[in-house]
Amino acid sequence: xxxxxxxxxxxxxxxxxxxxxxxxxxxxxxxxxxxxxxxxxxxxxxxxxxxxxxxxxxxxxxxxxxxxxxxxxxxxxxxxxxxxxxxxxxxxxxxxxxxxxxxxxxxxxxxxxxxxxxxxxxxxxxxxxxxxxxxxxxxxxxxxxxxxxxxxxxxxxxx
Amino acid sequence: xxxxxxxxxxxxxxxxxxxxxxxxxxxxxxxxxxxxxxxxxxxxxxxxxxxxxxxxxxxxxxxxxxxxxxxxxxxxxxxxxxxxxxxxxxxxxxxxxxxxxxxxxxxxxxxxxxxxxxxxxxxxxxxxxxxxxxxxxxxxxxxxxxxxxxxxxxxxxxxxxxxxxxxxxxxxxxxxxxxxxxxxxxxxxxxxxxxxxxxxxxxxxxxxxxxxxxxxxxxxxxxxxxxxxxxxxxxxxxxxxxxxxxxxxxxxxxxxxxxxxxxxxxxxxxxxxxxxxxxxxxxxxxxxxxxxxxxxxxxxxxxxxxxxxxxxxxxxxxxxxxxxxxxxxxxxxxxxxxxxxxxxxxxxxxxxxxxxxxxxxxxxxxxxxxxxxxxxxxxxxxxxxxxxxxxxxxxxxxxxxxxxxxxxxxxxxxxxxxxxxxxxxxxxxxxxxxxxxxxxxxxxxxxxxxxxxxxxxxxxxxxxxxxxxxxxxxxxxxxxxxxx
Numbered sequence: 001x002x003x004x005x006x007x008x009x010x011x012x013x014x015x016x017x018x019x020x021x022x023x024x025x026x027x028x029x030x031x032x033x034x035x036x037x038x039x040x041x042x043x044x045x046x047x048x049x050x051x052x053x054x055x056x057x058x059x060x061x062x063x064x065x066x067x068x069x070x071x072x073x074x075x076x077x078x079x080x081x082x083x084x085x086x087x088x089x090x091x092x093x094x095x096x097x098x099x100x101x102x103x104x105x106x107x108x109x110x111x112x113x114x115x116x117x118x119x120x121x122x123x124x125x126x127x128x129x130x131x132x133x134x135x136x137x138x139x140x141x142x143x144x145x146x147x148x149x150x151x152x153x154x155x156x157x158x159x
Numbered sequence: 160x161x162x163x164x165x166x167x168x169x170x171x172x173x174x175x176x177x178x179x180x181x182x183x184x185x186x187x188x189x190x191x192x193x194x195x196x197x198x199x200x201x202x203x204x205x206x207x208x209x210x211x212x213x214x215x216x217x218x219x220x221x222x223x224x225x226x227x228x229x230x231x232x233x234x235x236x237x238x239x240x241x242x243x244x245x246x247x248x249x250x251x252x253x254x255x256x257x258x259x260x261x262x263x264x265x266x267x268x269x270x271x272x273x274x275x276x277x278x279x280x281x282x283x284x285x286x287x288x289x290x291x292x293x294x295x296x297x298x299x300x301x302x303x304x305x306x307x308x309x310x311x312x313x314x315x316x317x318x319x320x321x322x323x324x325x326x327x328x329x330x331x332x333x334x335x336x337x338x339x340x341x342x343x344x345x346x347x348x349x350x351x352x353x354x355x356x357x358x359x360x361x362x363x364x365x366x367x368x369x370x371x372x373x374x375x376x377x378x379x380x381x382x383x384x385x386x387x388x389x390x391x392x393x394x395x396x397x398x399x400x401x402x403x404x405x406x407x408x409x410x411x412x413x414x415x416x417x418x419x420x421x422x423x424x425x426x427x428x429x430x431x432x433x434x435x436x437x438x439x440x441x442x443x444x445x446x447x448x449x450x451x452x453x454x455x456x457x458x459x460x461x462x463x464x465x466x467x468x469x470x471x472x473x474x475x476x477x478x479x480x481x482x483x484x485x486x487x488x489x490x491x492x493x494x495x496x497x498x499x500x501x502x503x504x505x506x507x508x509x510x511x512x513x514x515x516x517x518x519x520x521x522x523x524x525x526x527x528x529x530x531x532x533x534x535x536x537x538x539x540x541x542x543x544x545x546x547x548x549x550x551x552x553x554x555x556x557x558x559x560x561x562x563x564x565x566x567x568x569x570x571x572x573x574x575x576x577x578x579x580x581x582x583x584x585x586x587x588x589x590x591x592x593x594x595x596x597x598x599x600x601x602x603x604x605x606x607x608x609x610x611x612x613x614x615x616x617x618x619x620x621x622x623x624x625x626x627x628x629x630x631x632x633x634x635x636x637x638x639x640x641x642x643x
Binding site: 025027028029030031032058075078079082083086090093094122124128129130131132134135136137138139140141156158159 | 201225226227228229232248251252253288289346349350359360361399402403405406409410413414428429430432570572573574575576600601602603643
């Protein structure tokens with residue numbers, strides 16, 4: 001798994017999504033479970049990333065200042081999605097960066113996943129209502145197409 | 160689907176072995192608590208843990224059991240040290256999250272009129288919340304290496320202390336053997352350099368408390384507790400460094416569990432990802448986990464020194480008049496090698512405690528000599544409005560629970576339900592009226608951590624005492640709280 005800072009702004013992803021995007025907070029006694037829906041794996045993954053971003057910024061406005069690319073190794077969709085979120089969380093914890101826009105270049109179980117993120121910076125005045133998330137867990141995650149054709153992704157975050 | 164659960168004692172319930180379970184589950188609850196718990200996913204998590212390779216005895220859960228990720232919170236599981244497995248999820252992301260209590264010579268009357276100044280002094284001295292730095296300032300990698308090897312002793316050498324004997328009053332003297340900083344990734348090390356001596360957020364706190372009731376005079380005297388005494392309780396862990404160690408290990412294991420054979424491939428929850436203790440991956444995790452545990456002890460030790468200084472400043476008195484002394488420091492997210500009697504044999508096992516506290520009984524050589532007659536102090540925080548308890552370990556814990564007890568009140572409401580229930584309320588004012596001065600960096604944390612979000616810890620300690628695992632020594636009432 002790698003992430004790279006890119007100074008150039010043009011993204012290579014198709015149909016990038018911008019924060020905020022719809023997601024559901026599922027009740028979990030100690031921690032936090034988030035669930036998103038999308039028309040395809042790319043939209044679903046982008047919404048999952050932006051759902052995590054929304055939790056980190058507490059719904060506050062994000063002003064993008066740089067672009068970051070994240071690439072993760074091939075694996076099943078769940079593992080690759082969690083790897084992307086782990087990298088987002090690491091960048092938040094160490095650099096205070098939060099994704100404001102997410103474009104998915106590739107989601108492929110045999111070739112890996114690549115996303116392009118436009119990052120805002122954590123500001124306590126704007127984002128003080130956010131959650132201090134410790135980690136992304138592998139507890140009962142989902143990333144799959146449902147029988148009605150909608151894609152669903154769900155992860156539990158440790159607080 | 161509801162699991163089969165049968166009562167095997169007034170406060171003990173068994174989940175019989177079914178399917179791939181290698182041992183039965185055992186949960187300590189009252190009948191009323193079990194009536195509520197029966198459909199809770201946490202019971203299934205007890206059964207899931209029973210599937211892990213090399214588990215011995217029972218998959219256990221303490222009365223503060225609640226739904227976690229992988230392991231239930233309140234879970235205890237022991238694994239054969241040679242043939243068993245180690246599960247980073249059974250320790251948790253916050254490695255060596257733990258609690259310490261610092262006693263003082265002060266009585267309630269010494270702080271009542273100055274409690275706002277005291278809380279403010281703590282809040283301004285100890286970093287709390289997101290990205291608020293460390294109590295020591297940024298340290299270099301070489302210095303961090305020493306933190307990871309020496310644990311609490313490192314902080315004492317730097318002058319952060321309550322009394323002269325702080326390290327003797329931590330489990331394992333505040334440092335686990337086997338810690339290897341070289342087992343940590345550059346990312347984990349990077350996160351550690353900026354967070355020594357910081358509280359964090361969520362359920363972490365520093366509280367000023369008053370000893371409200373003594374329940375076991377002999378043990379209270381041994382612990383140095385008296386009626387009306389002011390004490391400080393700190394709850395924190397290994398911060399981002401520990402999170403990174405767990406995160407990276409679970410991630411590696413989740414991708415290659417099947418490499419360890421069919422027993423490992425069949426584990427029922429990916430968060431239970433584990434490796435043979437004897438494998439390279441298992442061994443590397445243990446060395447890194449032990450180093451992260453030492454970081455957590457150093458972290459709490461630095462905050463101890465800062466807290467005593469902050470209290471002295473707020474009251475305008477010298478440290479000598481405070482008479483601070485560490486009562487004890489316990490870890491409740493940990494895996495430790497311990498020898499226990501299992502089916503009549505002494506066996507070396509790796510005990511995982513995920514939201515559970517070690518509670519060794521009287522006479523055990525691993526308990527500090529001054530407490531050996533009464534048993535190990537067991538520090539059980541409640542919510543920030545009602546009460547916390549100091550307990551002592553009993554002999555029964557050694558035969559029933561691998562010397563383990565509960566670790567807190569356990570959540571009753573989810574975080575979102577708690578926020579919803581408190582919407583529109585003036586929480587700081589409510590707490591003030593209830594006699595607790597609170598300073599918190601964010602309203603969200605406060606809304607998620609209100610007293611009613613938790614079970615009453617008195618109900619939890621009722622069960623743990625009723626089951627004979629540990630006994631109550633003193634009840635502590637919070638009067639001042641800082642949170643992230």
